Amino acid sequence: MPQKILICHYPGQQDIFTITREAAEAALAKAPKSLPPVEFLYRSYTDPDLSSTISECDAMVAWQVPCDAIRNSRGHLRLVQLSGAGVDHLAPFDWLPPNTVLANASGIHGAKLQEWSAMCLLMLHSHMPHFVTAQRAQQWSKRHSSAIAGKTALIYGTGGLGQAVARAAASLGVRSIGIRRSPAPVENFEHVVGPNEAAPHLATADFVVLTLPLTPQTKGLANAAFFAAMQSSAGFINFGRGGLVVEADLIAALNAEEISGAIIDVTAPEPPPPGSPLWETPRLIITPHISCDDPATYVPEVLALLFDNLDRLLNGREPRNLVNLELAY
Amino acid sequence: MPQKILICHYPGQQDIFTITREAAEAALAKAPKSLPPVEFLYRSYTDPDLSSTISECDAMVAWQVPCDAIRNSRGHLRLVQLSGAGVDHLAPFDWLPPNTVLANASGIHGAKLQEWSAMCLLMLHSHMPHFVTAQRAQQWSKRHSSAIAGKTALIYGTGGLGQAVARAAASLGVRSIGIRRSPAPVENFEHVVGPNEAAPHLATADFVVLTLPLTPQTKGLANAAFFAAMQSSAGFINFGRGGLVVEADLIAALNAEEISGAIIDVTAPEPPPPGSPLWETPRLIITPHISCDDPATYVPEVLALLFDNLDRLLNGREPRNLVNLELAY
Numbered sequence: 001m002p003q004k005i006l007i008c009h010y011p012g013q014q015d016i017f018t019i020t021r022e023a024a025e026a027a028l029a030k031a032p033k034s035l036p037p038v039e040f041l042y043r044s045y046t047d048p049d050l051s052s053t054i055s056e057c058d059a060m061v062a063w064q065v066p067c068d069a070i071r072n073s074r075g076h077l078r079l080v081q082l083s084g085a086g087v088d089h090l091a092p093f094d095w096l097p098p099n100t101v102l103a104n105a106s107g108i109h110g111a112k113l114q115e116w117s118a119m120c121l122l123m124l125h126s127h128m129p130h131f132v133t134a135q136r137a138q139q140w141s142k143r144h145s146s147a148i149a150g151k152t153a154l155i156y157g158t159g160g161l162g163q164a165v166a167r168a169a170a171s172l173g174v175r176s177i178g179i180r181r182s183p184a185p186v187e188n189f190e191h192v193v194g195p196n197e198a199a200p201h202l203a204t205a206d207f208v209v210l211t212l213p214l215t216p217q218t219k220g221l222a223n224a225a226f227f228a229a230m231q232s233s234a235g236f237i238n239f240g241r242g243g244l245v246v247e248a249d250l251i252a253a254l255n256a257e258e259i260s261g262a263i264i265d266v267t268a269p270e271p272p273p274p275g276s277p278l279w280e281t282p283r284l285i286i287t288p289h290i291s292c293d294d295p296a297t298y299v300p301e302v303l304a305l306l307f308d309n310l311d312r313l314l315n316g317r318e319p320r321n322l323v324n325l326e327l328a329y
Numbered sequence: 330m331p332q333k334i335l336i337c338h339y340p341g342q343q344d345i346f347t348i349t350r351e352a353a354e355a356a357l358a359k360a361p362k363s364l365p366p367v368e369f370l371y372r373s374y375t376d377p378d379l380s381s382t383i384s385e386c387d388a389m390v391a392w393q394v395p396c397d398a399i400r401n402s403r404g405h406l407r408l409v410q411l412s413g414a415g416v417d418h419l420a421p422f423d424w425l426p427p428n429t430v431l432a433n434a435s436g437i438h439g440a441k442l443q444e445w446s447a448m449c450l451l452m453l454h455s456h457m458p459h460f461v462t463a464q465r466a467q468q469w470s471k472r473h474s475s476a477i478a479g480k481t482a483l484i485y486g487t488g489g490l491g492q493a494v495a496r497a498a499a500s501l502g503v504r505s506i507g508i509r510r511s512p513a514p515v516e517n518f519e520h521v522v523g524p525n526e527a528a529p530h531l532a533t534a535d536f537v538v539l540t541l542p543l544t545p546q547t548k549g550l551a552n553a554a555f556f557a558a559m560q561s562s563a564g565f566i567n568f569g570r571g572g573l574v575v576e577a578d579l580i581a582a583l584n585a586e587e588i589s590g591a592i593i594d595v596t597a598p599e600p601p602p603p604g605s606p607l608w609e610t611p612r613l614i615i616t617p618h619i620s621c622d623d624p625a626t627y628v629p630e631v632l633a634l635l636f637d638n639l640d641r642l643l644n645g646r647e648p649r650n651l652v653n654l655e656l657a658y
Contacts (some may be wrong), residue, residue: 011401016473115501119455122448131616132461138608140617144345146625148444170442194553271469279467287460287468296475 002037003310006053006060010045017063017083019303022034027296027303031222032311046251059310067095078313081306082323083299085109085160085292086241088214094308102327103321107160108301109292113239116291120263121207122148124235129261129283142161149173154198154205156221158186161211161239161292177201181327202229207237213329214241222246227253235261239269239291242268251281265291331366332639335382335389336641339374345624346392346412347649348632356632361640374564387438388639389630396424397509397639410635411629411652414438414489414621415545415570422654432650433639433658436489437630438621439496442568445620447497450536451477453564478502483527483534485550490540490568491623498536498610505597506530508658542658551575556582564590567618578608592658594620 010120023110024040027294031038043053045064054060055075063083067090070080077100085106096102109177123129127143130149134141151167166176166188178192179201186192193201208230212218222238223246230236236259238245247268251258261283270289272278278286309319323329336348353369355533360367372382374393384404392412396419399409406429410418414435425431428525452458456472463470480499484491487507495505495517507521508530515521522530531537537559541547551567552575559565565588567574576597581586590612599618601607638648652658 001457014471039510093447104438111476112474115451116455117449119451119457122444123452123457126445128614128616129454132614134617135615136465138601138603138605142617143344144619144624144625145441171572236341272467275469277466279464279562285461286464288463288471290471290473293473294475295473318627 002039003035003059004039004041004057005306005310006041006043006057006062008043008045008050008066010060010062010064013063016293016298019299020059023299024303027307030172030304031307034315035307035311036314038307038310040228052187059306059313061096061306064149065090070096070100073097079103079306079310080118081105081302081309081318083302086213087245087323087328088241091328093323093328096325101313101319101323102323103305104323105302105305105321106321108298108305109207109294110160110164110295111297113161113164113292114168114171117165117209117239118315119173120237120291121153121169121172121174121255123263123285124207124237124261127153127261129235129263132285133282136197147173151175151206152177152201152204153207153209154179155189155209155211155212156198156242157211158189158192159211161188162209162301165189165209165211165239174207177205202226204230204231205207205234207235209237210244212240212244214243215328219243220246221315222250224249224252227258230259232258233260235259236262237262238266240262240266242266242270247278250284252276254281254283263287265289330390331368332364332643333368333370333386334436334635334639335370335372335386336388336390337372337374337379337391337393337395339391339393340613342392344380344628345622348390348412353632356629356636359633360636363644364640365643367636367639378583388635388642390635397418399426399429401425402426407641408432408635408648410434410631412631412640415542416515416652416657417570417572418535422652422656422657425654430642431652432634432648432649433652434634435650437634439489439493440626441623442490442493442621443497443500444564446494446538447500449566449620450482450498450501450503452481452592452614453536453566453590456590457591458614459562461610461614476502479504480504480535481530481533482536482538483508483519483530484538484540485527486540486542486569487518487521488540491515491538492517494538494540494568503536508535521561528558531555533560534563535560536564536601538566539569539573541569543572544657549575551579553578553581558588559588561587562587562589562594564593567593567595569595571595571599571645576607579613580606583610583612586612590614592616594618 050069051072054073059079061081080106125148152175156179158180169176178189263285265287379398380401383402388408392408411433454477487509498505499568508516512523526581592614594616
């Protein structure tokens with residue numbers, strides 16, 4: 001009997017995240033040799049019979065996860081493989097059957113984010129948010145910058161995304177300090193400290209970068225006191241989730257020039273509503289949640305993770321990227 | 330008798346380019362050992378007695394060069410050291426006495442421009458001009474990008490600036506093709522070809538970068554036909570001089586999406602006049618002619634070049650960076 005894998009898409013899903021039959025077959029050719037034969041089922045998130053389909057399946061991959069259909073299924077589903085990293089949209093996890101594991105796609109965004117964050121560090125260092133704002137006002141307003149080497153980045157989160165930022169920083173000669181719930185040495189970070197030890201680094205960093213998941217503990221972390229603690233020459237980046245930032249406080253800090261500029265790839269909600277002051281905040285560059293997603297590699301890497309995780313489960317080994325249901329990341 | 334060196338500043342000169350007494354003395358301490366004692370004279374470009382001062386001097390350094398005062402001097406001036414690279418503002422060179430040489434500061438901009446151009450290549454690749462334009466229109470408009478490695482940059486000019494761009498490209502895995510009046514191999518360029526062989530490269534490059542001096546031959550090089558020849562996915566950068574570009578044609582090409590975006594650090598005139606359509610052109614990012622200038626190193630490097638060139642002249646060796654008066658660069 002082949003392993004049945006449900007590939008669950010949703011209406012309006014972007015092409016970059018959509019797993020086509022061709023992509024699934026191509027990835028299967030590179031799956032671990034020990035993986036038994038598999039059969040793919042393709043269904044929409046909106047399919048009314050999803051529960052009975054899930055009851056037949058061994059594994060599934062999805063981003064918009066049909067939580068109720070999983071809860072109501074009566075089968076032997078072993079693995080829900082997410083095609084993204086954040087799980088804030090899925091908590092609480094009471095829909096997950098006791099014998100089913102949930103894995104996210106943390107780590108597949110690293111190569112793209114490394115390049116993107118090198119760009120963002122250089123842009124903040126080179127006053128690009130200032131120049132873009134000056135251009136809007138038809139102002140030719142010079143600001144010079146020296147070499148970036150020797151500057152310091154404070155990176156909140158030392159997981160897949162944080163490590164990608166630290167690699168980018170290292171490639172530019174920028175030192176990285178990491179903030180991690182349980183401090184421990186991490187490659188490319190000069191120091192990793194706990195959240196309670198962040199203050200002196202926040203006050204001296206040239207760049208402050210958020211790569212955290214959104215949890216009750218991280219929500220609103222970047223608030224008025226946070227921005228007030230930063231150097232007025234420092235720049236801010238958010239690659240995590242919009243909810244990490246109190247947006248009104250970011251807007252106020254930029255207007256008051258408490259910080260020099262910001263580049264954010266995430267907002268809350270996404271997109272910002274029409275007329276939101278975020279759109280016109282000076283020295284703020286907004287990108288539409290695309291920083292970590294490489295269309296050439298996204299789906300192949302999700303599928304490789306799916307096959308590897310199913311293979312691990314079938315062989316009694318622990319899957320990669322298991323979501324900690326209590327910490328919600 | 331000490332060698333007399335005139336340090337000529339001009340009203341409104343930016344601090345980054347201003348040679349203070351402290352900077353001159355500090356740089357002198359690092360001058361070649363063979364340089365005889367020197368005496369500095371500090372004068373303004375607007376000093377009415379400049380001609381008689383120049384008649385006493387052996388060398389001078391300036392950016393706004395007092396051409397008439399040099400023409401009218403009656404002395405033994407051996408060296409006019411420019412503190413910038415471009416000489417288009419000084420042609421024709423009939424003001425230069427026959428026994429005086431003119432040297433520019435080409436090459437001192439390389440380290441800064443390398444970092445800046447890595448940023449610009451990444452920004453064009455990552456659709457940053459599109460995102461900035463979308464933000465102005467309050468639009469959340471996704472565009473994804475893959476890794477930049479394997480892309481191709483066509484670089485007009487293989488001198489100090491062009492080589493800095495090629496080094497940046499190489500650091501990102503981007504291939505560089507160079508355009509040079511007299512084709513010859515140059516480090517970090519995969520090929521260097523003459524202007525007549527540019528067409529096939531212009532049609533296939535992902536990035537097109539101008540680093541040329543402004544001369545009668547290069548004026549208006551980037552015109553409607555030039556932009557029409559580029560790929561619609563390609564990005565354009567100008568680090569040379571504003572006059573290299575027919576700005577109306579650049580504006581039209583960006584509005585028509587004949588090219589994907591542009592970043593220009595130079596315009597003609599500078600700044601663009603109030604109300605110029607350049608300010609509001611979609612997918613165009615304008616920076617105020619600061620890309621190559623590092624405040625930490627600019628003046629020390631100009632002075633090091635000045636002392637080395639004077640030392641070379643006094644010892645019968647050819648100075649560096651001699652301006653070719655016929656080619657005007």
